Amino acid sequence: MRRNNPAGRLPEPLNPIADDGDETHFCRTCAFSGACIAEGYGKPELLELHCLVEHVGPFHAGEHIFRTGDPFRSIFAVRAGTVKTSMVDPDGHEQVLGFYLPGEVIGLNAIYPDQFPCDAVALDTAYFCRFSFPAMSALATRMPAVQQRLFRLISKELGMATLLAGDHNADMRMAAFLTDLAARYEERGFSGTRFHLSMSRGDIANYLRLAAETVSRVLSRFRQQGLIELEGREMLLRDPEGLRQIGRNLLSH
């Protein structure tokens, strides 16, 4: 009986890792793997893409991957761990822009200003693939699927930012946040109902443009309503469909 979970405790979730790439294959969950499949893995150009990838990490919780103002030279695909990106406005207030899971890509919003417009900070121990952007856009020039992939990644990010910009109440924002997170975990092959929140309540609040206290209250209410189970940062979605309904105005699919 000692080996069972004590009553009221959630079981440990798997630690999300997408680190199954090698010299000639992308990680299974990588945002660029789709481009490779489209083109056929054998192409010499894809080998080039592999050559221009540099594996970096580990970064530990709190460490910066890049900082506001750094010259834009690379984009990063998350191999393992979680990242938050944030800006600080002229008054010194932090603004969380997004959270990034294994397989997702950070740095795309630096293309226009040609320097990073935000900080990227590891929330836990994180590893990355670094792609030189000049090399990548040169490759995109020769490989339509890579170009397509880049366009779509940026355009997708644009869609996310747009949704967040709507005016919605705290319940909708929170429900949409959880549903989105779940969908992204699932998409990458992790559990879509049980996962670890790598970010603090404060970060979630900031991201959703709410006060940390409001986030606490909404989560407590969701728990009372049987929508979720939550212990510390271990999340279990008990009624994903219910959450999706609450947040539907903010969710594209």
Place this chain on the structure above:
Amino acid sequence: MRRNNPAGRLPEPLNPIADDGDETHFCRTCAFSGACIAEGYGKPELLELHCLVEHVGPFHAGEHIFRTGDPFRSIFAVRAGTVKTSMVDPDGHEQVLGFYLPGEVIGLNAIYPDQFPCDAVALDTAYFCRFSFPAMSALATRMPAVQQRLFRLISKELGMATLLAGDHNADMRMAAFLTDLAARYEERGFSGTRFHLSMSRGDIANYLRLAAETVSRVLSRFRQQGLIELEGREMLLRDPEGLRQIGRNLLSH
């Protein structure tokens, strides 16, 4: 004396038009003209780009340029007039996403979902250049400057959406909105202090995620404070620097 403006009336602003292109030159203010300058106007590929442009319009106030769900085949550069884009959420509430002036490009957010995620409606009589997107991305494959231009246009749009997503009070949002509009007019060669608001107060309110009444009140206050002069939809910025200061947290430059 009859020819002078009566006291308290603003003079008529110029009607913004950017329609000075022909078969071999882009409109002066066009978002793509930069790509041409970078490459040198003479290149045969640019003539191709001209071939794939189709001039469309006029669209009259209230007419749709495209609708949510339309298959994505083209992007549009505004040649004259003003456009608003908007989504309706599952509850039927409209969400204004943006306003587009002559020289600016609409439709970029359709790349990822491969269909238009929003409606585009003319706010006054409007003309466009329609670019076939498949043709354009094929061209981008051969012309790095065109690819670069596309990346930057999308990335810029991403930056805009991000700013709007912050939580800021009504004064800041309004001041930033006016400052941004002024900067964009100026960038395209129009007056940056005196212009016509083609959109209703309701549309502005919706865009800024405020109530129409709040917009009215803020504008009245700005007028009392001597920041602006406003008569109907004719806007004169009396203290652009003051406005910029109020909205500085929302403005990147």
Place this chain on the structure above:
DNA sequence: CGACAGAAATGACGTACGTCAAGCGCGCTT
């Protein structure tokens, strides 16, 4: 010209969420 409709301004009032403050639990460090 006068009548009408929609847009805009202004005032009175309600509320969702922020702010402030106190208390609790959990993981460090020594």
Place this chain on the structure above:
DNA sequence: AAGCGCGCTTGACGTACGTCATTTCTGTCG
């Protein structure tokens, strides 16, 4: 194990903005 700090929760209260209602203005059409 005790002590400390930080993240989280919960309650009490304030406020910026939304909602509702009324009035005024503007442009359009008989």
